[in-house]
Amino acid sequence: MAVPAAASVRDANRYRPPQVTGLVDLLDRQVRERPYARALVVTGERVQLSYRALASLADQVAARLGGAGLRRGDAVGLICANTAEFVVGLLGAARAGLVTAPLDPALPASQLSARLAALGARAVLLDASASGGGVAHAVPAWSVRVDVAAAGTAAVSLEPDVCEPHQLRGAAGGLSELDALVLFTAGTTDRAKMVPLTHANVAASLRNICVTYELGPEDATVAVMPFFHGHGLFAALLSSLASGGCVLLPERGRFSAGTFWDDMRAVNATWFTAVPAIHEILLDRSEREYPGPQAPPLKFVRSCSAPLNTATQRALERTFGAPLLSAYGMTESSHQATSEPLPQRGALRQGSVGRPTGVQVRVVDRDGRACPVGVEGEVWVQGPTVARGYLADGDASARTFVDGWLRTGDLGALDEDGYLSLTGRIKNLINRGGEKISPEHVEDVLAGCPGVADAAVFAVPDVVYGQRVGAAVVLREPDGLGREEILRYCRDHLAPFEIPDRLELVTALPYTAKGGLDRKAVQARYAP
Known part of the structure; x- marks a missing residue:
């Protein structure tokens, strides 16, 4: 549906894209302009934590880490569920100039230790949901605990098992204080690749996501996807904080279909993002659990990380009364590369994952030549969100990153308007x-x-x-x-x-x- 020019101007004047340079200043604008606005809603009691309180907690963690002998550009692991401890640990480490590697708490201790060793992490931050015993032998472990009172006041404690961090042999020598994150791709400890993302990568990704969905201070969401993946980290948590919105962290830091709609109502959510499997679960349970008129009105629902079939998409839109926007991204592109636009910004295309968002996308044949419109080939991505390569894996970097382009390993085709449709995967994951x-x-x-x-x-x-x-x-x-x-x-x-x-x-x-x-x-x- 076309939008009148006057309305577009008014919308543009009202909408303010985030102006951040990375994780370090992610909260600064909100602390200056809206210090007491809610940033997080946490615990089973759904207590609100303001931007000012969140920034104070992060600063305390930064001071403690900096005073423990960690230097700017050092790598640290972060093993937490979707809890306040994750957010405070991540932002505190960033403010201390450290590079954080979020890890899946469900991985066996042997894999966690091996990944920390491959990275060369000097320490690891853990919350109560993580088992520190298995990794404590690999690196010093700090237990992070955030206590939030009913009034919204909070305190953080950081208890080290070992006070002096140490340096492991690993890939950390390839990092600097320009880096913000190291995310692991799928695969075994031996095969999983380490993707370094700079603060500039992060800032570009957050801006693209916020601009695509016009996220702002009036928006709120519930954290569905885990934060150790780019989907949950960039699309839900960081984009919400960068735009001044609010994120509810479910009790015990894990998605629960049984409490999802209560959580959505509690925070008056305007959107959420999930993988198709979770959308299917919510749809299957909707007859019993969807609150109907009592549900918060949604601007949109987002789907990413796997293909969503058209029938499910349409059923979700009918049930939830909001457009379902498919997006496409990967770890190496700081998550989102394409997305369907908001309905007022463009047409939705059946079977499409939308248009490029702040990056260039091309589809090429086996010889690297651009395919004609509608012809299948490998999807390549280029832009400010694309990582520089893999840590400690020059061969894989040379195969995947070519002249500034990221070879995604996915098959797809572009239409005449630049909308991308995915047709399969080259890899056998x-x-x-x-x-x-x-x-x-x-x-x-x-x-x-x-x-x-x-x-x-x-x-x-x-x-x-x-x-x-x-x-x-x-x-x-x-x-x-x-x-x-x-x-x-x-x-x-x-x-x-x-x-x-x-x-x-x-x-x-x-x-x-x-x-x-x-x-x-x-x-x-x-x-x-």
Whole structure:
């Protein structure tokens, strides 16, 4: 729908994009102009925490970290759920000039320790939801605790297990105080890549997100996606704080479908973002739980991190009474690269993930030449949000970052108006509700299980999650292990989302003439 020119001018005059240079000054404008406005809503009692209070807590953490011997440009890990401790730890570390690597608390301690070692982290910050014992042997661990009173006053404590941080060998030598974050891509500890993002990358990403959705102080959302992923970190948390909005952090820092709409009402949310699997869950439960007229009026709903089928999109729009906007991004582009626009800013295209947001997008053939309109090729991205490469992996950087362009590994096509449609993935990662799972990693773990001779991991189609994890396992002895014993081993060595949902015991696996696992044959034989 076209917008009259006069209305566009009025909207432009009213809307103020965030002016931040990175994580360091993320809160500054709000502290100056709206110090007592709510920034976070936290705890089961849904207590409001103002921008002034949040900035004060971050400054206290920064002072403590700076006084502990950490130097500007040093790397620290952050292992927290979606809690006030995560936000205070992240912003405090940034204000101390440190580079923060958020990590998934659900990963086994061995993987957490290995990632901290690969990074060269000098310390790690933990909240009560994280198990510090497993990583404390790798690096010094500080326990972060934020106590919020009913009146909105708050205090932070930072208790080190070891007072002196130490330097591990790792990739930290490639970092500087220009860097803000290091995010890990999907895969095993050996295969997961470390993506350094500068404060300039962060600032560009937040501006693009806020401008796309016209986020401002009147907006509020509920944190659905985990903050250790770019989706939850950039799209929900940081963009809201940069624009002066408010984020409700669910009790215990984890999404709960059962309390979601109560949380939305409590904060008078105007939007939320999630992966398709969560949208499916909310839609399935809507007949019982959606509050209808009592629900807060939504400006839009956002979907990202995995494809959302058109039927679900339309059903969500009918149920929630708001446009559902699909977006596309990746860790290496500081999350968002494209998005469908707000209805008043452009047309919505069925099956599209929208137009570029502050970056250039092109689709190329195998020779790197631009494909004509409507022709499928690999999606490449260039712009201020794109990372400079991977830490400590020159070969992968050379393959993925070419003359300033990010080769995404995704297939897609552009239409005549620059809208991007994704048609598939080049890589063979399993996408379980937005969680990218390396089949090779799960196979490596299965191969380490006593009694397992061989294993192949494949994607199982699923109406809720998009894909689930399947595994075909060859036993050393036909009457050896049972399925439950193998799954018990997996639960001890894999993150919860990596554990196979389907486990087949087979006598042999198909291999190609060259001796490699024939993944197409595995998929055809075991996935249906």
